[in-house]
Amino acid sequence: MKGNEAIAEAAIQAGCRHYFGYPITPQTEVAAYMAKRMPKIGGCFLQAESEIAAINMVYGVASAGKRVMTSSSSPGISLKGEGISYMAGANLPALVVNVQRGGPGLGGIQPSQSDYNQATRGGAHGDFHLLVLAPASVQEMADLTMLGFDLADKYRMTAMILADGTMGQMMEPVEIHPREIPECDKSWALTGTKMQRERNIINSLSMDPYDLERMNLERYERYAAVERDEVRYESYRMDDAEICVVAFGIAARVAKNAINEARKQGVKVGLIRPITLWPFPKAPLKAAAETCKSFITVELNMGQMVDDVRLATECKRPIITCNRTGGVIPSAAEVYNAIMNAQKGGQAE
Amino acid sequence: MEDFKRIVLLSGHYGSGKTNIAVNLAMKLREEHERVAIADVDIVNPYFRTSDSRGELEHAGVRVICSAYAGSNVDVPALPQDVYAITDDRSLRAVIDVGGDDRGALALGRWRDAIVDEDDYEMLLVVNRFRPLTRDVPSTLEVMREIEFAANMRFTAIVNNSNLGVETTPEDVLHSMDYARALCEATGLPLRFTSAEERLIPALEGRIENLFPLKLQPKIQ
Numbered sequence: 001m002k003g004n005e006a007i008a009e010a011a012i013q014a015g016c017r018h019y020f021g022y023p024i025t026p027q028t029e030v031a032a033y034m035a036k037r038m039p040k041i042g043g044c045f046l047q048a049e050s051e052i053a054a055i056n057m058v059y060g061v062a063s064a065g066k067r068v069m070t071s072s073s074s075p076g077i078s079l080k081g082e083g084i085s086y087m088a089g090a091n092l093p094a095l096v097v098n099v100q101r102g103g104p105g106l107g108g109i110q111p112s113q114s115d116y117n118q119a120t121r122g123g124a125h126g127d128f129h130l131l132v133l134a135p136a137s138v139q140e141m142a143d144l145t146m147l148g149f150d151l152a153d154k155y156r157m158t159a160m161i162l163a164d165g166t167m168g169q170m171m172e173p174v175e176i177h178p179r180e181i182p183e184c185d186k187s188w189a190l191t192g193t194k195m196q197r198e199r200n201i202i203n204s205l206s207m208d209p210y211d212l213e214r215m216n217l218e219r220y221e222r223y224a225a226v227e228r229d230e231v232r233y234e235s236y237r238m239d240d241a242e243i244c245v246v247a248f249g250i251a252a253r254v255a256k257n258a259i260n261e262a263r264k265q266g267v268k269v270g271l272i273r274p275i276t277l278w279p280f281p282k283a284p285l286k287a288a289a290e291t292c293k294s295f296i297t298v299e300l301n302m303g304q305m306v307d308d309v310r311l312a313t314e315c316k317r318p319i320i321t322c323n324r325t326g327g328v329i330p331s332a333a334e335v336y337n338a339i340m341n342a343q344k345g346g347q348a349e
Numbered sequence: 350m351e352d353f354k355r356i357v358l359l360s361g362h363y364g365s366g367k368t369n370i371a372v373n374l375a376m377k378l379r380e381e382h383e384r385v386a387i388a389d390v391d392i393v394n395p396y397f398r399t400s401d402s403r404g405e406l407e408h409a410g411v412r413v414i415c416s417a418y419a420g421s422n423v424d425v426p427a428l429p430q431d432v433y434a435i436t437d438d439r440s441l442r443a444v445i446d447v448g449g450d451d452r453g454a455l456a457l458g459r460w461r462d463a464i465v466d467e468d469d470y471e472m473l474l475v476v477n478r479f480r481p482l483t484r485d486v487p488s489t490l491e492v493m494r495e496i497e498f499a500a501n502m503r504f505t506a507i508v509n510n511s512n513l514g515v516e517t518t519p520e521d522v523l524h525s526m527d528y529a530r531a532l533c534e535a536t537g538l539p540l541r542f543t544s545a546e547e548r549l550i551p552a553l554e555g556r557i558e559n560l561f562p563l564k565l566q567p568k569i570q
Binding site: 001002005009025026029033036037108109110169171172173327 | 363364395396397422424479480481482513514516
């Protein structure tokens, strides 16, 4: 299966019956797959007139308490920003998929991780977060899509799959297991009062500053629960590691190859791969700062996640950055060289 | 395996392996014929193009015809003008790699009349039963009919390219034969060949008729 197809099929298996999108390379197969499958299972596929229209359709279906998804790639996600912020303000669960391409601007169509800051800082105006999941295989494209729907419902917030063009386009065997959808209270949804209850209101507008502050405080209580209970990461060959590589998505796969080569040379190096980018796995990195002498971050951007690593490690250890940008993927040799540089006691460039 | 007609068209669901088979078929034809061309008329997919194998093809003496934009990251649907060489020059043997699905097949309309009028072609439906949208005979038939309608041409045979990438086992290929045969029965079309990575061929030889080894594999840039 292609990564983009895995996302689409997993969404359907997770009970998503509404998809709204607008084509953009390298994520168009998500929409193409939904266009084929949704009519056959009684679902709704709609190609909107723009990304902005699509995200507002997502707002509508989420308000009715149904599982709903949209997908795009970097420039298209920026267009969706306003809607994403409105959904945060209205506490609406949904899944937004970003299969990143090189930027800024229209950029290119090759893979990138340059929307890390945008995604992990909410992605638009206002005090809010998205729950950001970063797959590193086609299997995880499927698994994290299902998880994203569950967590979005549980915490009444929007979740984002932050993938990249490689993940979207590559093919790997995938197993998607049909599953029970966890029960979730959606008594807030707009389903019609049937004259049996008070009406529900979904809105992100509040003219009373104290009221708005109260809503933001309540939202951040939920965010605190997410930070406490939903951090996910992979720890690879970290048991005796003296050098800790931090990378997510496709960069983590490249890093693993480099780590295995360096291990053959006797270098004690391991990997911490954040799977949730928000909440960021601060605790394992803080712990690694106690045992490792240096860190290496590998990213397909100019160095964005590295700031979160600095915060998590409280700047206790030097960090060497290994970045490629514009759609270029760092090679295993480049990461290997960074590891050898760290081994020799090299400092951050 | 029966000789191929002058023009071999490869079409099917996107991701079925058309390009990989096209490249390998052109290389094989070059062993038997002096003048062989491969044309990439994909207007759908900006990645995974014939031009990825340009070096091997040209080294073997195969003429590569593809849009200047193919594989260049310029995401525009463009067709190469040199495709007319294939319909104009009947001394040329040619493999035409068509874009995926009905949208890709639409591009064939430009050369359809010339190809059909000459009537020295075969149009092969490449299938992989492990692809989610061609997982069974009914869904594959749906894709096939959409392509035929868009191309205004009929398929002449099936190519079974069922695989799970590097994880493919000989058993996977053997198990896919029931699907391939059922598809042939449902369409009334013959099974032209079953393709598999070269490493799988020893385990499959003698157990599947008309095996086609894929020597060149897609490149990951």
